[in-house]
Structure formats: C-alpha cells, structure tokens
Amino acid sequence: MRPRDRLLKLADHVQRAQLWLAAAALIALMLVTVADVFLRYLFNNPIRGSYDSVESLLLVFVFNGMAAGFFGRRNIVIDLVDTLAGPRATAVLIRVADVLSVLCLGLLLWAMWLPAVQAYHYGDVKMELRIPIYVLWIVALASLLGTMFCALVVLAAKPASADSGRSE
C-alpha cells in the first residue's frame, strides 16, 4: 500500500472512531433527557445533573462529530463558481479551502489552549455533577486535534474534485 493510501486509511479510522464516539454521546444525551423527563413526571424524582450531562455530552458530540464532515469535505460551500470556472480552477479553489480549513482549525486549537489552561488552574467544576471543567477542555482539544489530523490528511492525500466539497 502506498504511504498516501496508508495515511488516508488511518485518517478514515480516526474519523470513524470519532463519528461513533459522537453517535454514542448523542444517544446518551437523548436517553439521559428522556429518563429525566419520565422520572420527573412519573416519580417526581428527576436525574440529578441532567442539565450538566446534556451540556457535557453535547460537547463530546460536537467536537468528535466534526471529523467526519472534514474528512468527507462536506462543509457547506457556495459552489456557484463551479459553473463558471473549469474543473482545474475549481480543484485549486478546493485546495485553497483545504489549506484554510487546516489553518482555521489550528487557529481555534491555539486560541483554545489558554482558556483550557486557565480552567485547569481555576479548578472550576460543573455545578451539579462536579466534573472539573478542564476535563471537558481536554476532551474538546483532543477531539479537535483528531479533526485537524483528518483535515491535514485531506489536504495532503485526497484528490480535489468538484464532486467533493459540494454544498449540503
């Protein structure tokens, strides 16, 4: 197998793992909320910390779910220019978008580092579940790193064609 294909395969594994982590978070989010509603209305005994659970699971969901979208170049684009520019010019624009994707993800990662460190030092915790906020920051940064890896592999190893990166 060529190194390029090996890289693509690795990124595919990463995005699939993150996708199913996000899926698990979504199902957990749904079940916690449903259980909370039923326990509240049937037994007047809601789940303690359901609000915190929803917020935390949503964070896991969002940061892990991004990778699949980036790996498939499925971010929403306005592809009007495709009809005017030829396939070669479109491919160049897709490459530019790939570069900007990596740069923007890098920028967000870099910018998120400081508040993550501050969250660690301040020792803030979630109100009801008492989960340290910095743990959530670690999850966010690690997941974003996975997404950035997928975006980098797309830039380095995936051919650019107008079929990839069409608007949703």
Add this chain to the structure above:
Amino acid sequence: MSPAAIGVTGVLVLFALLILRVPVWIALVLVGFFGNVVLAGWPGAFALAGTAPFDVASSYTLSVVPLFILMGEIASESKLSGELFNAARVILSGFRGGLAVATLAASACFGAVSGSSLANAATMTRMALPELRKAGYDDGLATGCIAAGGSTDILIPPSIILVIYAAIAELSVPKLLAAGLMPGLVLTALYMAVALVVAHVRPDYAPDAENYSLRARVAALREPWQFLALFIVTIGGIYAGIFSPTEAAAVGAFGAILIGMLGRRLGLSDLLRAIESTVVVSCLLFVIVIGANLFSFFIVQGHLPELLLDGARAWNLSGLTVMVLIILGYIVLGCFLEGIGMVLITVPVFQPIVTQFGYDPIWFAIIVVVMVEVGLIHPPVGMNLFVIQAQAPDVRITSIYRGIIPFLVAPLILIVLMFMFPGLALWLPKVLYG
C-alpha cells in the same frame, strides 16, 4: 479607518470568500477573527476565538438541534413519510390537482417531525414523484409541489433554522417555534391554492385522478397516527409548557425510534444510518454557528447596524421602506447563499435596525425564515431544486425551474399578509407565553 468602514470591508471580504468557494464556517471565522483583531486587538480576538467553540458546543439551548435532526432522520429512514403520502393521496382524491395538493399536505405533515427542508424535499421526491409521474402529472408541476412543500419544513416546528436563529439573536426558542406554526400553515394553504390554479389553467399538467370512497378516506385517516403522536408529544409538549425544547426533541427522537422499531419499519442498519447522518449534518451546522459567533461580535464592534440605521434616518426612510429594502436584499442573497449562512450573516446586522424601527424581533425572525424559504426554491440556485434533481436525474432542471415559478408567488403573498396582520406570527406566542 473608522470601525464602520472596517465593518463594511469585512462584510465585502466575507462575500468575496464565499463566492470563491471558501466554506461558510471558514469565511465567518476568518472575517470574524481578523476583524476582531483590528477592532479589539489580538488579546480580545484570541480570547473570543478560544472560548466561542467551547461555549457553542456546550450550549444547552443548542442541544435541541441534533435531537430534532435525529427525529427527522428516523422518520425518513423508517419510511413513515410513505404512509403519510398514501394517506394524503386517498383523503385528497377526487378532484383535479388532488395529488399535487396531497403532496403539499404530506410535506407539511412531514415538516411537523422534521426540521430540514432539504431532507423533506429528498424524502418526498422518493415517495411522491414516482406516483405523480405515474398519474400523468407534468414534471414541472410535480417537482414544483415537492420543492415548495419541502420549504415549509423550516417554518413549521420543529425548525432547526428557528432554533439557531433564536440562539444567535438571543430570542426564546419556544416563542419562535410557536410563531412559525401559523405562517407555515398559511403558506401550505397558499401553495395548495397555487397548485389548484395551475391544474385548472393547464388541465394537461394534472390529469383526473382516482376517486376513493368515503370509507377508504376514513380508513386512510388512521394511517399517519405516528406523525400526529410525535407532533402532539413534541411540539404540543413545548407549547403546553410540559417540556423544554431539548426535552421535547429527546422524547420525540426516542419516540420515533420506538415507533419505527416496534412497527418493524426501522432496522438496526437504518438506525445507524440515521444517527451517522445526524452527526455529520449537526456538526456542520455547529461549526458554522461557531464562526457566526466570531462574526457577529465583529459586526457589533464595527457598529454596522448603527451605520445603516444612521443612513436610513439621513435618507428619511420609513420603517416600511427599510423592511422592503431588507426583503429585496434577502431575495438577492438567496441567489447565492444557503439558508443557515444567510441567517447567521444577516441577522446580527438587520435585527438591531428593524427593532429600532419598532418591528417585533419574533415577527422579523419569521419574515427572515420565509425569505430563506424563497431562497431555497427560487432559480437558479434554490437548493431544494438541486436536491430534487439529484434524486430524479431524468427530470430536466429547466422543467424544475419552470414548475417552481408559480409557487414563488405564495411566500410573497404571505409576506404581505404578515405586514397586514402581524398577529399571524405573534398571536400564538402571545397566547402561549404572554
């Protein structure tokens, strides 16, 4: 350079990036971040870029988005829409254009459990288009009905775009979901009227259809009970104050899975496909909302709304004139921007202006969403039209364009009605929430 000039430059750069095929979220992040660097300095811009992704991704209000998307995906995967269309076809049989009206009715009902216009158009193309063609309907009228019917999805609750709108404009989600219902129903009725007029003017477009007995119609009424149950539990639960939007969406998604599995319409592979699609679609929306956060902060820093407001006052423009200009602007923007992007880019600019002129922000939100609907269906780039063509490649795009044109009158009539009777949007939120 004044902050306002920087703001204007930023908006122009944003449009240039979008036209050059830069993904919407990247364009928003780049313009938002560097605009904030210029206006607020590096530390301020960095602090916002560092905290916005975390805040958006852990926002309880936005947790409703993936859950409502999941409910719609499950409804689509479990082929509930097929039963819905069959029931509508039987109930609304016996008159010329009945199948077109049935398609619109089924789309509106599907909209009551799904919040995505594109999903609605794709699902109804698969379900309704073969039946419409088999009945001898003109391709243009058939696809026009499907595209128009699909667009009502973003107005009839649950609407993803209204939830995101509420988050970005700091409005109440339940109030916005209540405000969308009446205009959504009126728009559906207007679309039906258009379909009937087209069928009357061009009888060759809509041949006479089969007429079912009263007994068959009554029997058909029972078929879509699942949709009714899901709608009553979710949206009824929100309106009645029993559930928060997130709770309603979770119960709705769970209910859709239960109905699908117990009725043996939803297998494990269907469920996994629905979940996978939900993850990808939701997260693509979330990254745009993250970008929109940076961008809207930049718009506020650049005092762009104040600049436009001063301009309107200097030209002695009335509130109505400003609204008409904004609506015309949305028609133009709809030619090249997709719905969520259009909302996230324009609302931070326009909402402060219209509220200064005394318009209700909830009423304005519904106007904006109606204009997004127009953008979804008007040629040359209405996304619903492309979705239909992708599902039915043998239908010529020119037929789809020709078919949708009469339907464009309906949302414009709705806009006029909303100016004449603002209560169309404001009555239900007032009754429910005071």
